[in-house]
Amino acid sequence: MTTTASPRPPAPAHVETKNYLNAETTFRSWATTTDHKRIGVLFLAGVTLSAMLGGTFALLLRLELLTPEADVMTAMTYNRLFTLHGVVMVWLFMIPAIPGAFGNFMVPLMIGARDVAFPRLNLASFYFYLSGALLVIAGAIAGGADTGWTFYPPYSAQTPTALVPVLAGVFVLGISSTMTGLNFIVTIHTLRTAGMTWWRLPLFVWAIYATSIILVLATPVLGLSLLLVAIDHAFALGVFNPAHGGDPILYQHLFWFYSHPAVYIMILPAMGVISEVVPAFSRKNVFSYRGIVIASVGIALVGFLTWGHHMFTSGMSAFDSGAFGVLSMFVAIFSAIKVFTWVGTLYRGRITLSTPLLYFFGFLFLFAFGGMTGVALASTSLDVHWHDTYFIVAHFHFIMVGGTMMGFMAGLHFWFPKMFGRLYSQRLSAVVALLAISGFILTFTPQFLLGNAGMPRRYHTYPAEYQPLNIISTIGSWAIGAGLLIGLLYLLVALWRGKPAGSNPWNLLGLEWSISSPPPPHNFEEPPKVWQEPYDYWRARND
Amino acid sequence: MPTTHHVAHFEDLAKQGHAARLGMWLFLGSEALLFSGLFTLYAAYRNEYTSDFAAGAQLTNLPLGTIMTAVLLVSSFFMAFALATARQERSRVSIAALATTFLLGIVFLGLKATEYTMHFRDGIFPGAYYTGPLGERHGVVLFFTLYYIMTGLHALHVIGGLVLVGWLARRTRRGDFGEAWSTPLELGGLYWHFVDIIWLFLWPLFYLLR
Numbered sequence: 001m002t003t004t005a006s007p008r009p010p011a012p013a014h015v016e017t018k019n020y021l022n023a024e025t026t027f028r029s030w031a032t033t034t035d036h037k038r039i040g041v042l043f044l045a046g047v048t049l050s051a052m053l054g055g056t057f058a059l060l061l062r063l064e065l066l067t068p069e070a071d072v073m074t075a076m077t078y079n080r081l082f083t084l085h086g087v088v089m090v091w092l093f094m095i096p097a098i099p100g101a102f103g104n105f106m107v108p109l110m111i112g113a114r115d116v117a118f119p120r121l122n123l124a125s126f127y128f129y130l131s132g133a134l135l136v137i138a139g140a141i142a143g144g145a146d147t148g149w150t151f152y153p154p155y156s157a158q159t160p161t162a163l164v165p166v167l168a169g170v171f172v173l174g175i176s177s178t179m180t181g182l183n184f185i186v187t188i189h190t191l192r193t194a195g196m197t198w199w200r201l202p203l204f205v206w207a208i209y210a211t212s213i214i215l216v217l218a219t220p221v222l223g224l225s226l227l228l229v230a231i232d233h234a235f236a237l238g239v240f241n242p243a244h245g246g247d248p249i250l251y252q253h254l255f256w257f258y259s260h261p262a263v264y265i266m267i268l269p270a271m272g273v274i275s276e277v278v279p280a281f282s283r284k285n286v287f288s289y290r291g292i293v294i295a296s297v298g299i300a301l302v303g304f305l306t307w308g309h310h311m312f313t314s315g316m317s318a319f320d321s322g323a324f325g326v327l328s329m330f331v332a333i334f335s336a337i338k339v340f341t342w343v344g345t346l347y348r349g350r351i352t353l354s355t356p357l358l359y360f361f362g363f364l365f366l367f368a369f370g371g372m373t374g375v376a377l378a379s380t381s382l383d384v385h386w387h388d389t390y391f392i393v394a395h396f397h398f399i400m401v402g403g404t405m406m407g408f409m410a411g412l413h414f415w416f417p418k419m420f421g422r423l424y425s426q427r428l429s430a431v432v433a434l435l436a437i438s439g440f441i442l443t444f445t446p447q448f449l450l451g452n453a454g455m456p457r458r459y460h461t462y463p464a465e466y467q468p469l470n471i472i473s474t475i476g477s478w479a480i481g482a483g484l485l486i487g488l489l490y491l492l493v494a495l496w497r498g499k500p501a502g503s504n505p506w507n508l509l510g511l512e513w514s515i516s517s518p519p520p521p522h523n524f525e526e527p528p529k530v531w532q533e534p535y536d537y538w539r540a541r542n543d
Numbered sequence: 544m545p546t547t548h549h550v551a552h553f554e555d556l557a558k559q560g561h562a563a564r565l566g567m568w569l570f571l572g573s574e575a576l577l578f579s580g581l582f583t584l585y586a587a588y589r590n591e592y593t594s595d596f597a598a599g600a601q602l603t604n605l606p607l608g609t610i611m612t613a614v615l616l617v618s619s620f621f622m623a624f625a626l627a628t629a630r631q632e633r634s635r636v637s638i639a640a641l642a643t644t645f646l647l648g649i650v651f652l653g654l655k656a657t658e659y660t661m662h663f664r665d666g667i668f669p670g671a672y673y674t675g676p677l678g679e680r681h682g683v684v685l686f687f688t689l690y691y692i693m694t695g696l697h698a699l700h701v702i703g704g705l706v707l708v709g710w711l712a713r714r715t716r717r718g719d720f721g722e723a724w725s726t727p728l729e730l731g732g733l734y735w736h737f738v739d740i741i742w743l744f745l746w747p748l749f750y751l752l753r
Binding site: 113114115117118119178182183185186189190191216217218219220221223224225228231235236237238239244245246247250253254257527 | 551552553554558561562565566569570572573574576577578579580581583584587588591592669670671681682684685688689692
């Protein structure tokens with residue numbers, strides 16, 4: 001990104017084709033762009049910086065937990081750090097990451113459109129993202145928040161920390177993601193090119209569609225609940241304060257009505273990426289296209305009916321707990337359909353062990369184990385034992401964070417050549433993928449054991465017998481950190497001196513691979529026509 | 544001049560209108576979910592403090608609330624009238640109808656402000672600041688906390704609607720809308736009716752259920 005409009009040096013011998021990156025290069029052209037590709041790149045930069053911030057918080061937390069005693073920080077600092085780690089990772093990274101960066105960039109290309117339906121709204125959603133991020137960071141500097149990312153009352157009404165800017169930031173981020181979701185739904189409904197029927201949509205587009213439904217329907221409820229907490233905190237209105245007759249459990253219901261579907265906002269796009277990567281590198285038709293579509297939409301809908309499983313120990317009737325437990329297990333059925341479809345696609349395929357596929361293997365392991373522990377947690381009797389222990393922390397880091405992170409990295413390596421027209425080192429990226437994946441497993445597997453042994457979450461000190469497993473976990477966190485940092489570095493180097501990728505480096509069938517890389521400013525010269533199902537590699541092989 | 548409204552990435556104006564309409568309905572859906580959280584809170588607290596809520600509703604001004612309902616309903620009629628006349632190319636009538644809608648919106652806000660002032664005089668404030676009658680009963684205080692939050696959020700939506708109506712009137716004066724293209728007017732109307740409908744739920748909950 002250059003900041004001046006200085007006259008360019010004389011053109012080099014090989015003239016680069018005009019694309020969305022070099023069509024205009026001023027700062028102003030980026031700041032006021034309505035091109036979905038540029039907005040995708042802006043989101044990519046934003047979520048990458050956020051992941052680095054949230055990751056730094058995580059490394060500090062793990063450093064403190066290396067020994068049983070308090071070493072590098074006080075309890076208050078620790079509370080602030082785990083709150084900000086959660087807030088930054090959930091709302092600044094995982095929720096906007098794949099929809100904001102890859103959804104914006106790829107969905108119009110994949111359906112053969114020139115842009116999203118509302119390009120200016122799209123730019124606005126980026127600025128809302130930016131303002132929300134700045135508010136959260138301002139809150140962090142002004143004293144942080146120490147309530148945990150869930151902001152449970154009544155404590156959140158009393159905490160001395162700077163809760164209001166953080167809550168305002170999350171509220172603004174919610175507006176951003178509602179705008180993004182609305183834009184995607186309308187785009188997918190109205191801008192599909194000729195022949196791109198619903199049953200020919202690439203699976204990533206379906207995943208973004210399902211995610212967008214959740215974004216539009218669940219986010220406003222969160223925004224409202226956080227607004228009420230902010231009012232309670234600032235003006236002592238006591239909507240959720242038992243001292244004034246309010247009921248804090250009601251807040252938990254409202255919060256999880258959003259925040260449980262939010263888990264699927266994070267994981268569904270990652271599943272979408274995986275559904276693109278698996279057929280691409282096994283060169284086979286998807287084992288069951290409709291299975292994946294129905295499972296995506298099914299997860300989006302059932303996800304609205306499972307929030308109670310966060311509240312088994314908050315005083316819920318046995319019948320309600322049972323009902324929420326069973327509904328939660330439905331999600332496992334849909335997830336299993338997806339897992340079997342991906343594995344069935346790999347079976348007897350022509351497999352290329354590329355970096356995106358390595359991240360798929362990481363995803364599969366984390367998702368399967370995270371998912372199975374999820375089913376266990378949905379059983380109320382087991383949940384009472386594991387509630388508020390590291391078992392929960394390990395579970396959601398496996399399935400939600402691991403799934404999203406692996407999907408994000410897979411997508412980044414899969415689409416990087418298309419987005420920037422450059423190739424990265426295949427060998428180095430594969431080594432780094434193995435480092436990051438094994439780091440992830442090393443970090444969180446011990447936490448299952450710690451939680452099962454009774455170590456509670458959210459304390460900066462612990463009894464000495466928990467130390468060995470904590471040491472392993474902390475070493476694992478360094479491996480993730482190193483892996484992701486090296487990953488960022490070689491991708492930045494590839495931006496600058498990577499080999500030209502050509503329009504279709506993986507030799508795939510989708511519309512997005514039919515145009516040059518980086519794509520031209522208006523995507524397609526003529527609206528493309530679609531004749532066949534996606535991923536029809538059988539036919540491609542026979543032709 | 545329908546072509547001037549056409550944005551390049553849509554195939555034609557009809558598709559563009561369809562996209563805009565879909566976007567508006569989705570936005571209204573998310574708005575409905577925003578209010579739904581508050582309605583849920585109202586239902587839960589009313590269930591917990593049934594008699595307190597009934598007592599609280601005795602303290603609101605039923606005649607004033609009813610007049611406000613009538614004002615909003617009439618304003619919605621004029622909003623719909625503005626769209627119908629714009630489509631018949633009767634833009635002067637359309638502008639007059641929009642101006643009436645705008646005025647009725649102002650009247651609504653004025654009545655709301657009057658009612659708030661009357662409550663303040665009686666010491667009816669939200670939350671811990673409540674010094675009005677029956678203040679020892681938690682349910683009454685919660686009733687008025689919700690009353691201020693819900694009618695306040697609704698009033699903010701009315702203010703947003705006024706800005707929208709003003710902008711639509713300006714565009715109508717510029718001659719933007721007619722038989723061929725009236726989508727912004729139609730969508731602005733949808734929003735105005737939505738805000739109106741929200742009030743139709745607030746009116747029974749805070750005034751009628753005594």
